[in-house]
Amino acid sequence: MSSQTSELEKYQPLPISCSLQDIRSAIPKHCFVRSARRSLTYLLRDLVMAAMLFLLVRKWDKLAEHISGTVVVRWTGWAVYWWFQGLVFTGIWVLGHECGHGAFSPYPLLNDTLGYIIHSALWTPYFSWKISHHRHHTYHASMERDEVYVPKTRTDLGLPSLDHATALDYEEILGDTPLFTLFMLVRQQLLAFPAYLLLNVSGQQRYPRWTNHFLPNSVLFTRKQRTAVLLSNLGLFVTAFDR
Known part of the structure; x- marks a missing residue:
């Protein structure tokens, strides 16, 4: 417990008056290193996961043909597939997003080429x-x-000013x-x-x-x-x- 406490004591929050350069300096340098190989590995991993999920749901679809209550069994499988495939596709979309930020790799052409393909395939210009x-x-x-x-503003949300607030702000x-x-x-x-x-x-x-x-x-x-x-x-x- 004491060793954990001593480790935590090393990390002190930066003062509120710190600059952006102070924040950047506090982040370990390796966090700013972009690796095309590592990023491509993540992309390949996600594509393989997406392909495996698609093959699994197709096999489930064929298996459902031989089970009573076919419609319920079939659509249950597809509902589960849509959920997990949505998670994987979100990961792929985020990789395209990182391409747009130039964070995928240090190569702008590679970033824009892959980002263009990924986002276009996922209906994003x-x-x-x-x-x-x-x-x-x-x-x-x-x-x-x-x-x-x-x-x-409160006007944009259709709410009265705070001085005359009588309506309920349901989002709040x-x-x-x-x-x-x-x-x-x-x-x-x-x-x-x-x-x-x-x-x-x-x-x-x-x-x-x-x-x-x-x-x-x-x-x-x-x-x-x-x-x-x-x-x-x-x-x-x-x-x-x-x-």
Whole structure:
């Protein structure tokens, strides 16, 4: 117990006045080393897991044909498959996300090539979203400049000012409950991200109504970025017609 205590005593929180450089200096240097080999290993692992899950559910499908209550057994298997395959595909999507950040490897061409393939296959416009997502991280939680999670005012939420608050703020009351958290998670995964890409929901409300990630002349992009937007659209087009 004493040895554990002495180890913990080595780690002291940084003062609130510390700079970004102070924070970076406190992180071990090996955490900033990008390894293409390691990242490719993770990608291969996830692809193998996805393939194995698909083969297993196909075998389950054939086995269900010889079991009474075929429909129930079959769809139970598919429901389990969708859950676990969703977890694996989320991991693959995150690897594509890291490609967009340049964290997958130290090679920009490899990052963009794999990120483009991965995100296009998973219905995400790679270059378009990479551009807006970069600005999101640059201006995170800024009321004026964040591109994704712009903090909402009470007026945006349809709530009265605090001086005249009579209506209940259900999100404030229920925000930490498991059922409400599950509801928000399902809403975000099924609806929120596509709505953001298509309709700029949760983005800057001062942007024009037609703002989205698929129009090259959208306010989200500069003239030099329009070709990248078209390339992102092409990736999704190929995905759609390759089914």
